[in-house]
Amino acid sequence: MNGDLNTKPLQGELWRKFMGRAQNCSPDLPPDAIHTIPACPPPSPGSLQECVGDTAMKKVSWADVVAGKRADSRNGLGSSSTGEPPTRSQQSVSSVMVSRRRDAEGRALVSSSSSRLISRQGHGPGAVGTCTGAERKHDAHGRGKRGRGEDEGCRRTAIAVSEETHRSVVKGTSEMSLEYAGKRQRVDGDGFAGAVDPAKTSATSSADLESMMKQALGRIDSLERRHEEMKTSMGRENRALREGICRLTEDNKASQASMERQIEDLRDDIETLKSKNKALKWSLERLASKVQEDWEYPVAIQPDEYWQNKGYEDEAIEYLKEGFFEELKEAVSQLEHGVCEIVTVCFVHHDEDLMPHWNVLFRSFEHINPYGEGVALYLRSIELNEEMMRQICNHIRYRNISRVEFRDNAFANMRDAISELGKSLKSRKLKSLEWLQNRIESTEDMNLFTRVLTHSNAVDKLTFTSNGNGNAQALLAGVDFSRYKVLNLFGNDLRTNGQTDISDLIAINSPLEELDLYYNRL
Template sequence: MLKQALARIESLERQHEEMKTSVGREAKAMRGNIRRLKEKNKAIQALAERQTKALRDDIEAVKSENMALKWSLNRLTSKVQEGWEYPVAIQPDEYWQDKGYNDVAIVYLKLCFFKEVKTAVSKLEHGVCDRVALSYARDHDEDLLPHWNALFQSFEHINPYGEGVRLCLQHIKLNEAIMRQICHHIRHRNISQISFSNNEFTNMRGAINELGKALKSPKFKYLDWSHNPIESTEDMNLFTRVLSQNILNLGGNTLQTNGRIDISDLIAANPPLVELHLYRNRLNDDDAVLIAQSLGGNTNLRRLYVEDNNIQERGMRALYEAVNDTSTLNALSDSNHSCMVEGLSNDFNLDEINSNSGANGPYTNRMCKLHELMVERYCSKGGNVPHLNTEMSGEDSVLLAPYLMESVVRRNDAFPKKYKGFECSLGLLYELVKDWKMAELFSFR
């Protein structure tokens, strides 16, 4: 009877241990399910919040557009009833000849500047203007002052509810007073974009200071500064300090840094700058290396244009590796995943690198690049296992195995079928299960 009792106790103890193990497995599975459900719920909440925000933004955009249309219609109706006329008399050719203008300059004045000012003032007065473009006023600013004043007065009628007016100035001599007025209205009116091209400034430093004040406007989004050479080092330092807008075009300015780090410092500061145009300048390999290093901490820049500079193979490789360093998975993970670099040679294929934009763009770009590297290693470089053993060494590396396998499956589920090479996902998973850390992983059971 005692032996039977002891055997019964042992049987009950085994059953108890089996029940504990089973309960433990079930509890672990339940915790895993709860964790996955929480993650899914969090993802659903985040998606719902993004969709709700997008809908609210759309509603606000429609409201703003409706207000802009109402304002424009009311303004147009009132001016049509008044019978508007251009308030400044345009002098005959003889007047400008007496002022020293030659025939070509007079033609440019009549067909470009005067015609463009009159058109802009008319549209502004009638509330239907979205673009002001003026050109070819090279000399005698004081003779053109009445026309400038008419334009500045009409700036008071810029639609405050619309997307903003674009102001384009090219081949114009701008003195301090005119530049001050232009920048004053940029700051206080709904002017969203301005383009300075091939202009002459009587006081470059004063112009840059005024521009810095104008850029503080919350409605200003885009600055194009092309073919307006800044000769002084001090002026260039000042210019880079005042830049912080969404889009900046410095193309065609023959920029030559001579060792200065203004541009790379601007990028490294991570301002709200989404596009930077540096094409057709005199940047060299040293500049490219500094810019590449500055991209490491930048998360806002989406487009960088560097074509037509003096950048050779060393500089191009530095820029390429800044956004796609495939030496190791860790280096690739730490690359810049938000900025597309335009203008490198065909030896550096950047067509699809960081091409996804939007709120989740950097996350998607990183996921694409990591998966593409693993597919490339699987197909043509002897598999992933030798690389993983080198890049992820140490006792704790085995703990990464489940996460790495999960990431392969997750990426396969996330990518559209159109992505070339992702049909290798099953092969990638099989390779990892078969050859990488399985014995070590099972030792943790």
């Protein structure tokens, strides 16, 4: 090497830590001898692990090692430039660098690398010699230069560390490394470090593992027993449920068969009752006809000349005879004999001479059968004053009259007639109201008609036709038709006017069976 033999402070954090630890390990070694080494290569990372321990090695990177090697090459601190093999005084100490790190999942990963510590040793206990060659010299930049002859002299005389001192340093360092490793193992617990007592640690680990395995097996056995118990219990419950379902199915089949038999029996009974009813009805009609042969109408019917003298025309007299007297006579006879179903009175004007005939009809209403479907009363083309309307509506209210029709009538007072009609609508027997061609002219009368319909108790069939005078729209807005089965609103000049009365009526009326809106302006 060129230049004088001179000492140079070694660079880097790694080397300073190593030197400090070496000083602590061997107090007999002079500090100058440790911190100043003539032309000798620095120790490798492996030798640093031997003295400093695992903690120091954690701070060493491969970049530092490579940089150190490159610096050694530049400074001539590598192998001898003469190419001679290392002498016996160069003691080789192998060490293993063990480092720890954790991967992304937290598992400890261990890596190791081998290195060699090259130390130059002299002879003699504790001898520390100095170089006898040319002194180490520094240039302007502080870098030492050596001559070619200095390398040989340096190998013979520079820093001779006795074998005994070296052994004590290595021994102390090894003991400290083991002690530190044991402490770190106790602190870290799960980290990888040198075991103080491998046999004891292995035995303890085996015992712990065996205990954990026994606990796990016991837990598994317990869970398996519980699982088997649950399976057994569920199996019993499933069997019980299946048996219950089978019993219920059989009971259901038996009940269904029994109900079918009962339904068939009821059908047979109904047919039998219908047949008996027809037979009884025929018998009653025959008996009534026999009785009626001797029955006489209680009021005398005046001849045609009487009505002609009163100013009746022949056509009016003919309507009076056929539409009033004949119908009235038949209705009274049937009512008194209890076989009447329909009472029809038509084609008659108000006349005081006809009041006896009306009174006979009203008295015969007392014979209406209170049971059964009731009687239908048709009043067509009749002129009715307040008294006649009051008596008719009174009988409708208190007799078994289920259907009433007012068609093309002339009321002396429309408002009073509607009021009396409202009283009759309180009957629980009345189911159907037909108001045809009885024009309600005023809005007040139409509002009154709407109110009386609203207070009806049992009517579910309404026929309100040809009564429009532009005010029949009030029915759609003012009457609750939600329970009606039949609605016939034919010819009332109804309009929608952008409203939803009719659609709402249909939407809220689930019982509705028939709706007639023909001949309106919809």
